[in-house]
């Protein structure tokens with residue numbers, strides 16, 4: 684699924700950048716070798732960053 688149409692970034696590209704340390708949308712763009720254009724994808728990228736940072740439900744279950 685494409686997340687950023689302007690830069691042809693798919694969800695896999697964004698998640699890879701997050702795994703490589705991107706913690707802000709601008710870091711994701713930089714990690715993918717591009718820059719924000721229209722900015723329409725920023726909220727989606729932020730959601731992916733936050734969802735990757737949150738512990739998974741399975742991890743919470745194991746910790747209990």
Ligand code: FES
Pocket residue numbers: 686687688689690718719720721722723724725
């Ligand atoms: S859709 Fe990502 S910058 Fe336009």
